[in-house]
Amino acid sequence: MKSNEIEISRYDRENEESLQEAACWEDVHVDVLKMIKEGSRISSYTGKVAGELMGIATSWKNYFHPYCHYIAMKLSHDCDPSVANALLGQLESVLSSDIPMQTSIWESNLRLKLIYEQNGFYEMRKTFMPTLPLRNHRIGCNTTVPNGYILLTLQEVSEDICLKEKLIKLVKHTYEETHLANPVASLSLSRWEGLVFQNDLIKEGSYVLIKEGEPMVYSFLHHGEERIDTCELGWCGAVNHEHMEHLRLIVSLQLLFSKEYGFTFLQAEADTTDPFAMHILASFPFEHGAALLTFQKQCLDHGKQTSFDVK
The missing domain is CATH 3.40.630.30 (Gcn5-related N-acetyltransferase (GNAT))
Known part of the structure; x- marks a missing residue:
């Protein structure tokens, strides 16, 4: 030609x-x-x-x-x-x-x-987008909250104005740090609040680990976009890499919540530029499917x- x-x-x-x-x-x-x-x-x-x-x-x-x-x-x-x-x-x-x-x-x-x-x-x-079948999955992780920490749902956090603002700032910082190659726009905290508390968010199945009044670790859960029997892991993160291991605890609790409320599958999305999401991917037996480059x-x-x- x-x-x-x-x-x-x-x-x-x-x-x-x-x-x-x-x-x-x-x-x-x-x-x-x-x-x-x-x-x-x-x-x-x-x-x-x-x-x-x-x-x-x-x-x-x-x-x-x-x-x-x-x-x-x-x-x-x-x-x-x-x-x-x-x-x-x-x-x-x-x-x-x-x-x-x-x-x-x-x-x-x-x-x-x-x-x-x-x-x-x-x-x-x-970007990996794997699925975890919940029906036959057994939670193999200790789900006991460690001493000195308090576990709250996002519903409970949303009722505390000061704690909610601290969480939003942590989410904003984590997202910015994991998207340095394609920076995010400069947005107000109120805009970030809207991004966190989306309409499909399952507040009772989204957890935040608190220590001395400060949010340390978080993982959000959402309704699936295409299937009613599927829920999706949303944004996750921690105040530092030392607290990353606690993500395993929080996601294990989210698995228990998802099974109790009748969901059949849990979907995740993990970028290789996001160490927190990749840690979750490595911690559970997800069935790997299609990936995006x-x-x-x-x-x-x-x-x-x-x-x-x-x-």
Whole structure:
């Protein structure tokens, strides 16, 4: 395939109907067709060869993580890599060079993984999303709260204004420290409170370990997004790594709670950049499933770039 056969075009609403054929293309984790229509979209392009749609790519803003350009690309099954290279080059040519591009794909998508790596992207983290069947799982950990500590539910913490504020500050600090490669926005404590106390949060199954009036360890539990018999571990953390071992105690209590309330499965999400979540993953017999790979690339100086003519 010659490069001059590739036609890169800006997406507009008139192209919407022609994009429907892309719905059956390979799964890339992000709903690219939906993101193209979002108000947070920066730019989107289609790649065609001899008038036939071969690929689409889009970029958008994430207001919680504003210090990178989020991008995604979806390719037809017979798309030549040169079309993908052209789409990525076009995105890079229009995005500001002061912050990196970032994308996530399924680990099993070897074709996209190779394309991103050949275009200068590097893997910044892996995200595991395992499941733990609860029906036959036996709690093998001592669930006795250690001397000097008090165990509270998030419901109880929420009723103490001072303690709730301390917990929110700890959650904020932990999240920021585990997302240094893609920093979080500067948000008020009231915004962080909303992030902690989400609508799907199970307050009675979310626990905080307190010592001398200070929150030391926490782990949150949520209703599952897709199945009513599934609950999900949410944010977790500790005031320092010395207290990390107490996460095993708290999650064991969450397993007991989940079984008692009739849940069949417990899902988790653990980034390799998050030592607390990875500790939980290593402490329980989760059944490992699909994993996500997240890649970043620093945009080049626009003066040094070349791109295809865009129609």
